[in-house]
Amino acid sequence: MEKNKLNGKKIPWWKKTTIYQIYPRSFKDSTGNGIGDLKGIISKLDYIQDLGVETIWFSPFYSSPQGDFGYDISDYLNIAPEYGTMNDFDDLVKNIHNRKMKIVMDLVLNHTSAQHKWFIESKKSRDNPKRNWYVWKDGKKPFGKAPPNNWKSYVTGSGWHYDSHTDQWYWASFLPFQPDLNYRNPDVKENMMEMIRFWLRKGVDGFRLDILGAVYEDPKFRDNPLSWKLIPSDESMDMLFRSSKYTTNYPDNYEFAKDLREVIDEFTDPPRFLLGEVSGSREELRNFCGKDSPDGLNLVFLFESMGAQLTAKNFRKLIKDFEKYFPDPYIPTWVFSNHDIIRRISRFKEQGAIEKAKINTAFQLTVRGVPTIYYGEEIAMRQNFLPLEKSLDAVSFKFKKFPRIIRNLLLKITNYAIHRDGCRTPMQWNRTETAGFSPSRTDTWLPVHPNYKLVNVENSIEDKDSLFYCYQRFLKLRQKTPALNSGNITLLDAKKIPKNILGYTRSAIFNGNEQTVHVYLNFGNKLVSFQIPEPNFHLIISTSISSQPLNGQNITLQPFEGIILGD
The missing domain is CATH 2.60.40.1180 (Golgi alpha-mannosidase II)
Incomplete structure (x- = not known):
């Protein structure tokens, strides 16, 4: 029988892989400017390979004014200079592939930066050739000074923003400086698909797709109806008693997932894959992968696991639910931390936290599915609860005016921090100043966690019973054991x-x-x-x-x- 066949079928590599997420700004600074970069990442690839993961997902390092630290892209075909050059990127791909590993890039299809040349043109006049590349709409009467409808952004408040120069409103699902592209314009869709091919030709093995459920909204621009939900959740983006019916998971998004799949399936040696960041009911998540057959996204994040209490009962239920909606040939994903939420270990009490993190790891790496590990999880990096007043995260600006009691309540009832700086702090490599993240300065872009002298890679490697070695043992076993990886x-x-x-x-x-x-x-x-x-x-x-x-x-x-x- 042919090698690498499971139950008589050849298994694509992405179904068996393990993913390690790197936030490039925070992984390793090679220049001493306090910001992580591509050369710094390349210098640490041996560490990642030795850990035992097989695929690396990078948060964006495209050209960007960094208003949302890379998720506001001003040029999809270039690298932000603070991270390096296109030659550095090519070296990164080469070094990853030389280690028999894979590279996944973060891709923000829903919106661009307001500083993207397309939007700059789009704002010039109503009859500009790029006007219809974004979602523009007349306001309500009188005089068009009210938003076109009641749609809210993902970060609360209206997602409509008034442009006095052209006397119209543009739609932004996320932050005001991230205007949504109009995929009902075939020129937009064609340009973005060709951009995807550009990176695939450069050797990228897959994409993580940012807020994919927001790409298409209701073409009739109908008001979203009433909802009884106050706070959004993994199952629904409804919030503040307003539904997201016409702005999230509109049916056209499921067809778009199939269009994306057709593009990546043009590249077969090796096969490529798509991993979607989407929120919704399990039925909606399944629809992104293909309702009746897996002809859409290869994978979607199933974020319910992030907030799951550490009990046998809860995890048993999650397995049953995920297996019901994602049976073979579909496959679930298992994720517990990322660049948007409070680090998993910080949800455990200090006493016994390492043992709880180990059992969480053992579960994640032995259950059926594709696991994603966030940088630093393997050494028990904790959330750095930085003062909101000093936050750099643009999402936090809306919360700075809230009373402290409301902020604390929000922290208790949701997995999402009211600012995301605390889960993005520099990787803790050793006990030296800046935790070995930066070679020559203490002024890192975000402060290093104060516990870096105790919690770091160097200490973890010296302790044979550390969380790091627990990850490594289970990852390496998973690599060589078909029953576990497939x-x-x-x-x-x-x-x-x-x-x-x-x-x-x-x-x-x-x-x-x-x-x-x-x-x-x-x-x-x-x-x-x-x-x-x-x-x-x-x-x-x-x-x-x-x-x-x-x-x-x-x-x-x-x-x-x-x-x-x-x-």
Whole structure:
């Protein structure tokens, strides 16, 4: 049988991969200006490879005025000078591919920067050739000085912005300086598709697609109806008692996902993939991948996991739900931190946080799906709760006027920080000044977390039972074990194992040979002993290097310990 075949079918690489997200501004500064850059990243590729991940996703480093730190693009075909040059990018691709790894770029299709040459032209006059490249609309009477309708932006407040020069309003789903492109104009769509091909020709292996559900809005510009939701969630962008029916996940977006898939499928050696940042019900998320067959996005983020409480019951339910809506040949994703939300470990109490992070890691890297790890998660980097008053994040500007009691309430009821600086602070490499992030200065673009002398890569590598090595052990095992990186999943009967234990098997027929592994995760804070059905299981891996959990058919798991057994 042909190599690399699972259950008789060849599995595309992106279904088996593990993804590591880098926020380029914060990973490694090679120049001493306090800002991370491409050469700095290249210098640390051996570290990432040694960790055991296979694909690197980069937040944007295109040309940008940096109003939203790269998510406001002024030129899609060039590199922002603070990050490097196109030659540096080519070196990055070459160095990643030389290590048998893949590169994924962040792509913001919904909007550009207001400083993009297209929008500068678009604002000049109503009859400018680029006018219809963006979403412009007359205001309501009297005198057109009220917004065209009641649509809200993702960051609260009207998404319509008045331009006195042309006496019309432009639509921006996110921040005011990020005007939405008009994809109902075929010239816009053609230009953006060709831009995608440009990067694919340069060797990019895939794209993470920013707020894809906002690309198309209702062409009739109808008011969004009433909603009873106050705060947005992973399932809905409704907020402040206003629905997002006509501005998020409008049906044309699902067809657009298929159009994007057709473009990337033009490139087959190797195959490329698309990972969408979308929010909505599970049915809506599935629609982005293809309602009846997987002919849309290859993957979508399933953000429910981010806020999931660390219990066997919660994770069991998530597995069931994700498997229901994303069964093979679809595949779920598992993500717990990113550049927009509070770091996962900071949601755990300090005492026992490392053990909880280890069990979270064991789950993420053994369940069926594609895991995404945010830079620094592997060394237990925590959220740096910086003062809102000094925030650089443009999203935070709306919240600075809120009373502190309201800010604290928002932090408690949502995963999203009221400013995002705290999860974007510089990577902590060692115990030296600036945590080894910058070679020559202390004035880094964001302050390094004060705990950097304790929490850093250097210390993690010196401690053989650190979170870093837990990640590394599970990642390397996942790389070489088809049952883990590609196999089916079967949940064990919850009634036959202790309450705080989550158990499942992963199995596959690989190259004609059957392979099964058994996963047991203790989500409780107490030691648990129980029996397993087979006396001949052997221990493959544990979250703890000192544990001896197996004695015949008896398993004894320490608090927050996870293990994998083999037949």
